Amino acid sequence: MAVFTEVTETQANDLMQALNLGQLTALRGIEGGIENTNYFATTDQGEYVLTLFERLTQAQLPFYLHLMKHLAGRGIPVPDPAANRDGDILHTVSGKPAAVVNKLAGKSQLAPQAVHCAAVGDMLARMHLAGSDYNRSQPNLRGLPWWNETVPVVLPYLDEAQAALLRSELAYQNHVAASSAYAALPRGPVHADLFRDNVMFDGEQLTGFFDFYFAGVDTWLFDLCVCLNDWCIDLPMGVHDSERAQAMLQAYQQVRPLSAAERELLPALARAGALRFWISRLWDYHLPREASMLKPHDPTHFERVLRGRIAQPIHL
Numbered sequence: 100m101a102v103f104t105e106v107t108e109t110q111a112n113d114l115m116q117a118l119n120l121g122q123l124t125a126l127r128g129i130e131g132g133i134e135n136t137n138y139f140a141t142t143d144q145g146e147y148v149l150t151l152f153e154r155l156t157q158a159q160l161p162f163y164l165h166l167m168k169h170l171a172g173r174g175i176p177v178p179d180p181a182a183n184r185d186g187d188i189l190h191t192v193s194g195k196p197a198a199v200v201n202k203l204a205g206k207s208q209l210a211p212q213a214v215h216c217a218a219v220g221d222m223l224a225r226m227h228l229a230g231s232d233y234n235r236s237q238p239n240l241r242g243l244p245w246w247n248e249t250v251p252v253v254l255p256y257l258d259e260a261q262a263a264l265l266r267s268e269l270a271y272q273n274h275v276a277a278s279s280a281y282a283a284l285p286r287g288p289v290h291a292d293l294f295r296d297n298v299m300f301d302g303e304q305l306t307g308f309f310d311f312y313f314a315g316v317d318t319w320l321f322d323l324c325v326c327l328n329d330w331c332i333d334l335p336m337g338v339h340d341s342e343r344a345q346a347m348l349q350a351y352q353q354v355r356p357l358s359a360a361e362r363e364l365l366p367a368l369a370r371a372g373a374l375r376f377w378i379s380r381l382w383d384y385h386l387p388r389e390a391s392m393l394k395p396h397d398p399t400h401f402e403r404v405l406r407g408r409i410a411q412p413i414h415l
């Protein structure tokens with residue numbers, strides 16, 4: 100369940116009126132999701148999603164909301180935050196920061212084929228290019244500094260072999276991040292969590308990317324590797340699916356060819372993408388936030404993916 104804060108029809112209708120989105124006709128809590136309170140709000144003008152942010156603060160939200168608005172304005176199918184007559188896109192409902200966006204059509208494709216991976220690769224590259232002139236900046240808050248901070252916290256929960264792997268991979272990633280090839284990687288705003296459950300499809304047609312609340316400025320290659328590690332991995336076994344990966348990489352490159360530095364560091368950043376989610380899943384699993392409703396994902400999945408990426412480096 101993902102209604103942590105109840106919103107009344109009157110409150111929702113008042114907000115819809117202030118945003119000039121019409122008269123509320125239905126309000127329904129959304130069951131999926133673990134972070135925020137989400138409602139589908141229907142008006143006589145269309146269907147919208149009302150989100151009350153339970154974790155992110157008024158200060159953090161403008162980066163994400165304006166990024167979505169920027170991308171939507173450049174034709175990328177992402178939720179577009181609605182503005183009031185003063186141009187504000189961050190609102191307050193029941194004392195919580197809140198936003199209203201358009202409801203994306205379609206549903207998640209949880210068993211993707213090569214055609215879906217190609218669609219994600221294509222749109223990801225378009226999104227990277229569209230974001231390159233976004234003028235706000237915030238680092239990826241789940242990047243290398245956070246890994247260095249969090250690894251010592253989760254190490255006591257691991258067996259010897261896991262701890263050795265985690266330590267050595269972190270050392271390797273610090274070494275990669277200090278290299279000249281890494282400094283040459285193109286970067287900009289990235290989604291950083293574009294898993295299967297954050298993309299909408301209508302059949303084979305990609306209808307939207309959403310859940311931008313881990314976005315930040317990082318290397319474009321890291322974002323691509325996060326996608327390869329979810330969309331192009333056989334989930335039960337954690338092994339690489341070369342047909343799907345080639346489809347994603349080719350489609351990405353048709354829009355934005357990878358540079359020499361990106362081709363060189365593809366194997367290293369595929370490892371980084373696996374390490375990032377191994378660490379966050381270990382952290383969520385062993386140190387759950389107080390009163391959290393989060394059902395932790397299985398950390399060992401990304402341990403397997405990381406081991407696979409080390410044993411069989413991915414190449415173009």
Ligand SMILES: Nc1ncnc2c1ncn2[C@@H]1O[C@H](COP(=O)(O)OP(=O)(O)O)[C@@H](O)[C@H]1O
Nearest residue numbers: 129131132133134135148178201202203309310
């Ligand atoms: N703009 C949107 N259009 C359509 N459905 C959405 C939209 N935003 C959220 N949803 C639905 O709400 C669910 C929860 O959203 P999500 O952003 O994953 O929540 P949380 O941040 O709490 O994890 C999604 O799985 C999706 O079904």
Ligand SMILES: N[C@@H](CCOP(=O)(O)O)C(=O)O
Nearest residue numbers: 133134292294310376380396
């Ligand atoms: N994709 C991450 C979890 C992030 O949570 P989300 O539901 O907000 O996308 C993982 O699988 O570990």
